[in-house]
Amino acid sequence: ASAFESISMAPTDPLFGLMAAFRADPSDKKVDLGIGAYRDDNAKPWILPVVKKAEEIIRSDPSNNHEYLPIAGLASLTSAAAKLVFGGDSPAIQEKRVASFQTISGTGALHLGALFLAKFYPRGSNPPVYLSNPTWANHHQIFQNVGLPIAQYPYFAKETCGLDWNGLTSTLQSAEPGSIILLHACAHNPTGVDPTQAQWKEIAEIMKARKLFPFFDTAYQGFASGDLAKDAWAIQYFVEQGFELCVAESFAKNFGIYGQRAGCFHYVAAPGAGAEELTKRVGSQLAILNRSEISNPPIYGAKIASTVLNDPQLFKEWEQDLRTMSGRIIAMRKALYEKLVELKTPGTWDHITSQIGMFSFTGLSEPQVLKIREEFHIYMTKNGRISMAGLNSKNVDYVASAIDKVVR
Numbered sequence: 001a002s003a004f005e006s007i008s009m010a011p012t013d014p015l016f017g018l019m020a021a022f023r024a025d026p027s028d029k030k031v032d033l034g035i036g037a038y039r040d041d042n043a044k045p046w047i048l049p050v051v052k053k054a055e056e057i058i059r060s061d062p063s064n065n066h067e068y069l070p071i072a073g074l075a076s077l078t079s080a081a082a083k084l085v086f087g088g089d090s091p092a093i094q095e096k097r098v099a100s101f102q103t104i105s106g107t108g109a110l111h112l113g114a115l116f117l118a119k120f121y122p123r124g125s126n127p128p129v130y131l132s133n134p135t136w137a138n139h140h141q142i143f144q145n146v147g148l149p150i151a152q153y154p155y156f157a158k159e160t161c162g163l164d165w166n167g168l169t170s171t172l173q174s175a176e177p178g179s180i181i182l183l184h185a186c187a188h189n190p191t192g193v194d195p196t197q198a199q200w201k202e203i204a205e206i207m208k209a210r211k212l213f214p215f216f217d218t219a220y221q222g223f224a225s226g227d228l229a230k231d232a233w234a235i236q237y238f239v240e241q242g243f244e245l246c247v248a249e250s251f252a253k254n255f256g257i258y259g260q261r262a263g264c265f266h267y268v269a270a271p272g273a274g275a276e277e278l279t280k281r282v283g284s285q286l287a288i289l290n291r292s293e294i295s296n297p298p299i300y301g302a303k304i305a306s307t308v309l310n311d312p313q314l315f316k317e318w319e320q321d322l323r324t325m326s327g328r329i330i331a332m333r334k335a336l337y338e339k340l341v342e343l344k345t346p347g348t349w350d351h352i353t354s355q356i357g358m359f360s361f362t363g364l365s366e367p368q369v370l371k372i373r374e375e376f377h378i379y380m381t382k383n384g385r386i387s388m389a390g391l392n393s394k395n396v397d398y399v400a401s402a403i404d405k406v407v408r
């Protein structure tokens with residue numbers, strides 16, 4: 001008999017199941033609003049023009065090869081990545097209290113951080129990792145896999161399709177000191193709802209008072225608003241406030257290099273005597289973890305991102321590409337909103353334009369989601385989340401009128 005005789009069938013990943021159902025649907029009207037990747041106005045993947053340029057530069061470099069990277073990854077990438085998240089003149093970088101490691105995209109950065117916390121974070125009273133409710137589903141698995149206890153903080157208010165501010169703050173206020181709080185830096189997935197800067201300040205204040213540990217997940221910098229600094233504001237504010245913290249950074253969305261798996265994990269020590277030396281010790285342990293998990297990170301996506309981040313002219317072109325992507329998404333939000341208003345669709349739809357980033361929580365119920373899939377071949381996750389990237393000038397009216405029909 002197999003050693004695994006008693007193993008049970010795991011459920012299929014809901015998102016990948018949704019993609020398979022979409023592919024199998026023969027209808028020519030079908031619309032994929034499940035995807036977590038940018039699409040152009042023809043519903044096609046988009047290679048950023050600046051990425052094409054970077055690839056040409058890499059390929060024509062006579063010293064280009066496919067050797068192993070160091071354990072910490074491509075140094076020119078990790079240093080530029082730190083500047084991107086923390087700001088070019090960040091005192092944390094100047095004071096050498098940032099340890100940066102290249103990882104397998106954002107997922108790998110979260111995993112490396114989770115593993116590091118599971119191994120080294122003081123577990124005295126076993127404080128949990130708080131995830132937003134809801135959150136990107138993989139967060140649960142990533143932290144559970146390393147044995148950390150999970151708790152949730154309320155995030156989304158169904159009535160307003162906005163932030164559950166009271167739920168969020170009261171939970172943080174009663175969280176056990178030492179709890180780890182996972183925060184989406186911008187473009188919260190799946191809701192599209194972000195705190196305002198004033199609200200971030202209050203969150204920081206509560207977390208400082210309650211001695212809570214911030215772990216930022218930043219998967220959409222520049223992709224959300226089109227402005228890199230604006231999308232990193234919350235992280236930079238927390239660093240400025242003197243927190244010790246972790247950041248998981250992904251280049252999947254903002255460079256459109258999803259499958260290249262380029263990302264970084266950053267540890268930041270609080271300012272003060274001994275911070276640089278502490279950062280070195282933390283870095284030495286992170287190196288052992290990265291070595292045992294992946295040995296060394298993938299090279300190609302790292303070279304692409306590094307080439308762009310380290311060349312002022314390419315960097316400018318990248319910012320333009322980011323504005324192209326975020327601009328199209330913001331335009332689709334507006335178009336969907338205006339069509340729903342024009343159709344006098346029951347309910348309020350302001351949240352479609354006030355939410356930000358790739359995703360929007362529409363407020364559609366599960367039966368409505370199933371109905372829109374069956375009758376209109378429009379695919380979205382059961383929680384009513386739609387990917388704005390799946391909308392384009394050709395299908396937005398069709399989607400709006402289908403939403404109109406299922407909510408009546």
Ligand code: PLP
Pocket residue numbers: 036104105106107108136184189217219250251252258263
């Ligand atoms: N974090 C969030 C909130 C995400 O939405 C994603 C991707 O969808 C990731 C992290 C990680 O993505 P990747 O591993 O492709 O960088």
